[in-house]
Amino acid sequence: MRRRWMAALAVSLTGLLTLTACGSGESAGTGGGDTPDAKVEVFSWWTGPGEADGLKAMRAIFERENPGQQFVDAAVAGGSGDQARALLASKLNANQPPDTFQGHAGAELQGYIKAGKLESLNFLYDELKLKDVFPQQLIDQISVQGQIYSVPVNIHRSNVLWFNPAVLQEAGITSPPATIPAFIADLEKVKAAGKIPLSIGSQWTVVHLLESVLLGSLGTDAYNQLWSAQADWSGANVTKALTDFKTILSYAGTPVEDWQPAAKQVADGQAAFNIMGDWAYGYFHNPPDGGLGKVSKTDFDWAPAPGTDGTFMWLSDSFTLPKGAPNRDGAVAWLKVAAGKEGQDAFNPLKGSIPARKDADKSLYKDYLEWDLAQWASNKLAGSIQHGVVANDAWRAAINDAVGLFQQDSDVAKFQQSLADAAKNSGQ
Numbered sequence: 001m002r003r004r005w006m007a008a009l010a011v012s013l014t015g016l017l018t019l020t021a022c023g024s025g026e027s028a029g030t031g032g033g034d035t036p037d038a039k040v041e042v043f044s045w046w047t048g049p050g051e052a053d054g055l056k057a058m059r060a061i062f063e064r065e066n067p068g069q070q071f072v073d074a075a076v077a078g079g080s081g082d083q084a085r086a087l088l089a090s091k092l093n094a095n096q097p098p099d100t101f102q103g104h105a106g107a108e109l110q111g112y113i114k115a116g117k118l119e120s121l122n123f124l125y126d127e128l129k130l131k132d133v134f135p136q137q138l139i140d141q142i143s144v145q146g147q148i149y150s151v152p153v154n155i156h157r158s159n160v161l162w163f164n165p166a167v168l169q170e171a172g173i174t175s176p177p178a179t180i181p182a183f184i185a186d187l188e189k190v191k192a193a194g195k196i197p198l199s200i201g202s203q204w205t206v207v208h209l210l211e212s213v214l215l216g217s218l219g220t221d222a223y224n225q226l227w228s229a230q231a232d233w234s235g236a237n238v239t240k241a242l243t244d245f246k247t248i249l250s251y252a253g254t255p256v257e258d259w260q261p262a263a264k265q266v267a268d269g270q271a272a273f274n275i276m277g278d279w280a281y282g283y284f285h286n287p288p289d290g291g292l293g294k295v296s297k298t299d300f301d302w303a304p305a306p307g308t309d310g311t312f313m314w315l316s317d318s319f320t321l322p323k324g325a326p327n328r329d330g331a332v333a334w335l336k337v338a339a340g341k342e343g344q345d346a347f348n349p350l351k352g353s354i355p356a357r358k359d360a361d362k363s364l365y366k367d368y369l370e371w372d373l374a375q376w377a378s379n380k381l382a383g384s385i386q387h388g389v390v391a392n393d394a395w396r397a398a399i400n401d402a403v404g405l406f407q408q409d410s411d412v413a414k415f416q417q418s419l420a421d422a423a424k425n426s427g428q
C-alpha cells in the first residue's frame with residue numbers, strides 16, 4: 001500500500017540524509033548570516049516545466065537581493081509532492097530540516113505545527129504588512145490559534161477541465177460538458193471516435209480527479225460539509241458521486257507516469273479530456289524549452305470541471321520556516337521574496353497560477369490566468385483534497401490508499417466505507 005511504501009522510503013533515506021543534509025555548516029538554528037558561502041536549502045517538488053521555470057525566476061530575484069547567500073535547489077521530482085513529503089518527513093524526524101520547505105496552505109501543515117516543527121511567521125507578516133495584501137479567507141485558512149506558519153506564493157485552481165478542441169469536434173461534441181451526466185455522455189462519444197476519452201497519470205492524479213467529481217456531483221455546500229464535524233460519508237449522495245466516479249474512471253486511458261505526460265496526450269490530440277490543476281496551463285503554453293509551446297483555444301482549451309461552474313476549488317503553495325533551520329537568516333530572506341510582489345509576479349505567470357497578493361500586476365495575467373483571476377474574485381470556494389487544503393496528511397494518505405484499492409476492485413460500497421473510516425479516524 002502507498003503509505004507503507006512512503007514509510008519505507010522515509011526509513012531508507014534517513015541514513016543517507018545524515019551524510020548529505022544541506023546547510024551552512026553551522027549548528028542548527030544559529031542563523032547562517034551573510035557569509036559568502038552561506039547556503040539556503042529551498043526544498044520543493046517543482047521540477048517540471050512551468051513550475052521549475054517559475055522557481056528559477058524567483059531564485060534570480062533572491063540571488064540579486066542576497067549576494068551573500070547561495071541558493072540550493074533541493075527540489076524532489078514527483079507531481080503533487082508525495083515523494084517530496086516522504087523525504088521531508090525523514091529529514092524533520094532526523095532533526096535535519098531544510099532551511100525552508102514548500103507545503104500546501106491549509107490542513108496539510110497541521111501535523112508539522114502540532115509536532116512543533118515550524119516557527120510562527122507572525123513577525124514576518126507584521127514586518128511586511130502581509131495581512132493587508134493577502135485575502136482574508138487565505139489568512140484564515142493558514143492561521144492556527146492566531147499564529148501563521150507559512151507564506152503563500154500563489155493561488156491555484158484544481159477543478160479545471162482541459163480539452164482538445166479538434167478531438168471534441170471529431171467526436172461530434174460542440175461544447176465542453178457542463179454537468180457530470182453530459183461528461184459521461186461525451187466520454188462515450190470520444191471512445192466511439194477512437195481516441196482516449198480521459199487521460200490520467202499516477203495515483204495522485206486519480207485522487208485529483210475524485211475531488212472534482214465529488215464537487216461536481218454533490219454541489220459546493222455538500223462537498224464542503226464532508227470536511228466538517230457534521231460530515232456524512234455514508235449518505236446516498238456520496239454513493240451516487242462515487243458511482244459517477246467509477247463510471248468516469250472506466251473511460252480513462254492507460255495511466256502514465258505523472259500529470260505532465262497525461263496533459264501532453266490532450267495537447268497532442270491523443271486524448272480528449274484531462275482534469276488537472278491550472279499548473280497545466282504553464283506546461284501547455286510556455287515555450288518548448290520550458291513547456292509544450294501550444295496555442296490556447298487551438299491546441300487546448302479549458303472549462304470548469306463538469307458540475308463545478310461557479311465554484312473555485314483552490315489550493316495554495318506556500319513556504320515555511322522550520323525550527324532549527326541551519327541558515328535561518330537565509331530562509332527568512334527567501335520567504336521575503338516568496339511573499340513579495342516582484343517574486344509573485346515573476347513566479348506565477350510561468351507556473352500557471354495567480355498571485356496570493358491582492359496588489360499584483362494584473363496586466364501580467366493574460367488568457368487563462370485573466371479568466372482565473374476573475375473566477376477567484378467571484379466564485380464560491382471549495383478546498384482541494386489532494387493538495388492539502390481540507391485534509392491533513394494522515395487523512396489524505398488514507399484517501400489515497402482507498403483510491404488505490406478502488407482502482408483494483410471497483411467496489412463502490414467498499415470504497416465508500418473506506419472513505420467513511422478515513423474521515424472518522426482523521427483526527428481533524
